[in-house]
Amino acid sequence: MSFVPTEGSDFPLANIPFGVVSTAADPAPRPASAIGAFAVDLRELAAAGLFSGPLLAAHARRVFAQPTLNEFMALGRPAWREARATLQRLLAADGDPALRDNHDLRARVLVPLADVRFHLPAAIGDYTDFYASREHATNVGTMFRGRDNALMPNWLHLPVGYHGRASSVVISGTPIRRPSGLILNPATKAPEFSASRKMDFELEVAFFVGVGNKLGDRISISEADDHIFGMVLMNDWSARDIQQFEYVPLGPFLGKNFGTTISPWIVTLDALEDARVAQPTPDFEPAEYLRDAAGSKNAFDIDLEVLLKPRGHSTPSVISRSNLKYMYWSFKQQLAHHTINGCNMGTGDLCGSGTISGPAEDSLGSMLELTHNGTRPLALPGGVARAFIEDGDEIVLRGAARVADGATGGRVRLGFGDAAGVLLPAALGSVRPVA
Amino acid sequence: MSFVPTEGSDFPLANIPFGVVSTAADPAPRPASAIGAFAVDLRELAAAGLFSGPLLAAHARRVFAQPTLNEFMALGRPAWREARATLQRLLAADGDPALRDNHDLRARVLVPLADVRFHLPAAIGDYTDFYASREHATNVGTMFRGRDNALMPNWLHLPVGYHGRASSVVISGTPIRRPSGLILNPATKAPEFSASRKMDFELEVAFFVGVGNKLGDRISISEADDHIFGMVLMNDWSARDIQQFEYVPLGPFLGKNFGTTISPWIVTLDALEDARVAQPTPDFEPAEYLRDAAGSKNAFDIDLEVLLKPRGHSTPSVISRSNLKYMYWSFKQQLAHHTINGCNMGTGDLCGSGTISGPAEDSLGSMLELTHNGTRPLALPGGVARAFIEDGDEIVLRGAARVADGATGGRVRLGFGDAAGVLLPAALGSVRPVA
Numbered sequence: 098m099s100f101v102p103t104e105g106s107d108f109p110l111a112n113i114p115f116g117v118v119s120t121a122a123d124p125a126p127r128p129a130s131a132i133g134a135f136a137v138d139l140r141e142l143a144a145a146g147l148f149s150g151p152l153l154a155a156h157a158r159r160v161f162a163q164p165t166l167n168e169f170m171a172l173g174r175p176a177w178r179e180a181r182a183t184l185q186r187l188l189a190a191d192g193d194p195a196l197r198d199n200h201d202l203r204a205r206v207l208v209p210l211a212d213v214r215f216h217l218p219a220a221i222g223d224y225t226d227f228y229a230s231r232e233h234a235t236n237v238g239t240m241f242r243g244r245d246n247a248l249m250p251n252w253l254h255l256p257v258g259y260h261g262r263a264s265s266v267v268i269s270g271t272p273i274r275r276p277s278g279l280i281l282n283p284a285t286k287a288p289e290f291s292a293s294r295k296m297d298f299e300l301e302v303a304f305f306v307g308v309g310n311k312l313g314d315r316i317s318i319s320e321a322d323d324h325i326f327g328m329v330l331m332n333d334w335s336a337r338d339i340q341q342f343e344y345v346p347l348g349p350f351l352g353k354n355f356g357t358t359i360s361p362w363i364v365t366l367d368a369l370e371d372a373r374v375a376q377p378t379p380d381f382e383p384a385e386y387l388r389d390a391a392g393s394k395n396a397f398d399i400d401l402e403v404l405l406k407p408r409g410h411s412t413p414s415v416i417s418r419s420n421l422k423y424m425y426w427s428f429k430q431q432l433a434h435h436t437i438n439g440c441n442m443g444t445g446d447l448c449g450s451g452t453i454s455g456p457a458e459d460s461l462g463s464m465l466e467l468t469h470n471g472t473r474p475l476a477l478p479g480g481v482a483r484a485f486i487e488d489g490d491e492i493v494l495r496g497a498a499r500v501a502d503g504a505t506g507g508r509v510r511l512g513f514g515d516a517a518g519v520l521l522p523a524a525l526g527s528v529r530p531v532a
Numbered sequence: 533m534s535f536v537p538t539e540g541s542d543f544p545l546a547n548i549p550f551g552v553v554s555t556a557a558d559p560a561p562r563p564a565s566a567i568g569a570f571a572v573d574l575r576e577l578a579a580a581g582l583f584s585g586p587l588l589a590a591h592a593r594r595v596f597a598q599p600t601l602n603e604f605m606a607l608g609r610p611a612w613r614e615a616r617a618t619l620q621r622l623l624a625a626d627g628d629p630a631l632r633d634n635h636d637l638r639a640r641v642l643v644p645l646a647d648v649r650f651h652l653p654a655a656i657g658d659y660t661d662f663y664a665s666r667e668h669a670t671n672v673g674t675m676f677r678g679r680d681n682a683l684m685p686n687w688l689h690l691p692v693g694y695h696g697r698a699s700s701v702v703i704s705g706t707p708i709r710r711p712s713g714l715i716l717n718p719a720t721k722a723p724e725f726s727a728s729r730k731m732d733f734e735l736e737v738a739f740f741v742g743v744g745n746k747l748g749d750r751i752s753i754s755e756a757d758d759h760i761f762g763m764v765l766m767n768d769w770s771a772r773d774i775q776q777f778e779y780v781p782l783g784p785f786l787g788k789n790f791g792t793t794i795s796p797w798i799v800t801l802d803a804l805e806d807a808r809v810a811q812p813t814p815d816f817e818p819a820e821y822l823r824d825a826a827g828s829k830n831a832f833d834i835d836l837e838v839l840l841k842p843r844g845h846s847t848p849s850v851i852s853r854s855n856l857k858y859m860y861w862s863f864k865q866q867l868a869h870h871t872i873n874g875c876n877m878g879t880g881d882l883c884g885s886g887t888i889s890g891p892a893e894d895s896l897g898s899m900l901e902l903t904h905n906g907t908r909p910l911a912l913p914g915g916v917a918r919a920f921i922e923d924g925d926e927i928v929l930r931g932a933a934r935v936a937d938g939a940t941g942g943r944v945r946l947g948f949g950d951a952a953g954v955l956l957p958a959a960l961g962s963v964r965p966v967a
């Protein structure tokens with residue numbers, strides 16, 4: 098238990114997530130953690146000499162004075178563990194009094210979350226998006242190619258993924274502008290320039306690479322966990338009509354790269370240890386490089402939900418409830434696959450899970466699936482209906498793992514903070530009604 | 533004419549390319565240009581105060597002391613022009629004597645190219661590869677999908693492109709390791725783990741973005757040239773068998789991201805002004821955002837050649853001769869397309885043209901096309917035959933524009949330096965003969 102109240106928050110002592118914040122008083126972005134309703138300023142804590150462990154003592158002042166977490170991430174998992182343990186000790190009600198009993202330091206280190214501005218937690222060198230939910234791949238494949246060709250022949254053999262655009266990954270709270278582009282007019286079958294008429298979200302979880310590999314080397318599945326720093330929630334905003342015209346044969350491009358929203362807090366694998374569960378049983382054993390130790394738990398039981406707050410309304414509605422455990426291919430498999438050819442991963446690289454759809458009608462991770470490509474609009478409170486996302490709507494992703502709480506013997510909720518964004522009207526082209 | 537001999541070199545006074553070099557005596561990577569057989573150390577020239585023009589005087593010491601060109605690029609086209617004009621003045625036989633007549637400074641600034649090591653010229657934030665040669669798209673489409681479905685319905689409407697992997701872009705001279713992965717066994721039709729059996733190159737030219745745009749904004753076609761810093765040669769190494777199994781529906785991934793080689797020197801658009809020619813006549817007018825001013829010359833007449841030096845041989849053979857002018861979609865169109873949805877480009881981003889195949893049998897830009905997917909091996913001197921690239925083979929790309937030479941009234945050749953790489957044996961899996 099912490100001396101900071103944490104009940105009902107995403108940030109109990111068992112969490113200790115990492116992010117980057119600034120304040121009005123000090124606009125320099127700097128590393129932080131969170132406890133209850135407070136950000137924990139790691140730069141201040143390091144300046145006070147409180148990261149005194151063997152791995153961090155010589156590095157903490159430097160890595161926690163950076164505008165991103167990259168230098169901290171590059172230190173490796175033992176250092177991440179030492180940082181988390183140090184913070185748990187300093188924030189515990191019955192722990193090290195160095196912070197707890199120093200009221201001046203507490204005032205500098207503990208900043209109300211309401212007063213902080215969030216920044217991207219890492220400089221993202223490359224961003225990859227996978228496609229690892231069987232339910233999502235089947236649903237989308239059925240819509241675009243019919244039931245018999247829904248899952249491509251490769252899908253059960255390897256975690257299909259593609260390169261996304263790192264530059265347009267943005268932190269929660271950043272508005273997203275509706276993109277314009279060439280779209281097939283369904284009546285004339287000719288492409289025309291228009292603002293997207295099919296704006297969608299994709300409910301995803303993404304992992305940050307903490308330590309990478311050299312070009313030509315690989316990260317084996319047994320090593321993968323030590324290379325993964327932690328996870329964020331991710332909304333892979335998608336313009337379905339732009340995507341559909343452009344994506345054959347080289348994959349999604351302008352239908353995706355106008356914006357991708359991540360949650361402010363990275364939750365570490367160590368915090369999520371107790372949320373590990375077995376992943377779905379595969380149809381058949383994959384290739385050896387994708388095979389994990391028998392009995393290993395490589396999925397994560399993390400409840401996910403998507404909320405839509407319609408333009409002009411003050412209350413968001415939950416439109417989907419899913420869970421990360423539905424993912425067919427694990428993050429470890431994704432990282433082993435990504436590097437099996439010698440591709441080099443770097444500190445700060447981001448890898449998305451792909452849309453996490455569950456088996457139920459209300460567990461689908463995109464409007465495309467929830468509304469059957471817009472044909473069955475969602476009915477929301479107040480007589481609001483949505484086939485796709487409209488200008489001014491806000492999409493909010495939330496996630497929660499429930500892990501053992503040492504203090505009470507019960508379970509406590511760990512979260513990521515909201516991954517939220519409002520859709521702005523298009524700058525170019527109008528959203529014309531379909532002819 | 534320069535006081536440095538330039539005849540027969542890629543680097544006459546009309547070129548003034550930009551790159552990053554180091555030397556054994558000073559291993560710090562630093563910006564450079566080239567003249568004749570010499571690199572021009574821009575850090576030394578800036579330290580001597582010789583960038584005295586209005587735009588660079590206050591910035592040259594800083595931007596030319598960086599390990600990449602990014603800070604110089606970010607200054608914008610007027611500064612790039614001022615730098616080039618300053619260098620032309622300082623290197624001219626009859627120009628400013630400040631360098632020419634200072635023998636000590638000349639010894640520090642002019643470093644024999646044989647003594648320099650090349651580095652990536654820029655920190656590449658994101659890398660995109662287009663698919664802009666109609667001949668290549670048609671050839672590959674015919675092989676994979678038959679003649680009737682060769683060009684996809686979108687191809688003539690927009691410059692198809694996809695995101696590549698920035699981390700594995702390497703400078704000329706870096707060896708490339710043959711990748712391994714899941715490949716369809718043509719006999720059993722089942723995927724099996726193997727080193728790639730179909731190693732290929734792709735002959736491309738790529739542009740570096742000098743000045744980008746904010747997320748949500750765009751770069752219009754009329755503004756595009758001012759955002760492009762210059763061009764390099766690029767070999768998009770490709771493992772055709774890995775690519776073919778993985779690429780549907782999200783595009784190429786592990787079949788491409790194990791290595792991409794670029795030439796050491798970036799040649800600016802200003803140097804290539806005189807190489808501009810009209811691009812191929814389109815089948816029909818594209819959408820307005822892709823339409824350029826009437827009569828504008830947006831293709832570049834740059835002769836390209838591919839050489840293969842077989843393992844154990846000392847002489848490379850030319851296996852293809854193509855030209856950048858064959859590209860259907862211009863770099864300006866690519867940049868306007870990439871940002872029409874608000875995608876943000878950054879300083880140092882790299883955009884490849886796609887494989888540049890010409891209309892003739894010997895102007896094809898990949899082994900896939902030259903050998904008809906390996907079925908008609910190339911016969912090279914000394915009884916050597918190649919269906920695809922073999923371990924120990926070196927692939928070398930060369931390019932040359934011929935522009936007016938003020939001094940002689942004739943034409944002078946501008947080049948990029950070789951984009952070269954040797955293929956190393958696979959680390960994992962053997963290259964098994966097809967069953």
Ligand SMILES: [Ca+2]
Nearest residue numbers: 226299333451
């Ligand atoms: Ca996605």
Ligand SMILES: [Ca+2]
Nearest residue numbers: 734768886887
């Ligand atoms: Ca290519």
Ligand SMILES: [Mg+2]
Nearest residue numbers: 333334353356
């Ligand atoms: Mg996106």
Ligand SMILES: [Mg+2]
Nearest residue numbers: 768769788791
């Ligand atoms: Mg490549």
Ligand code: NI
Nearest residue numbers: 633634635636
């Ligand atoms: Ni002298």
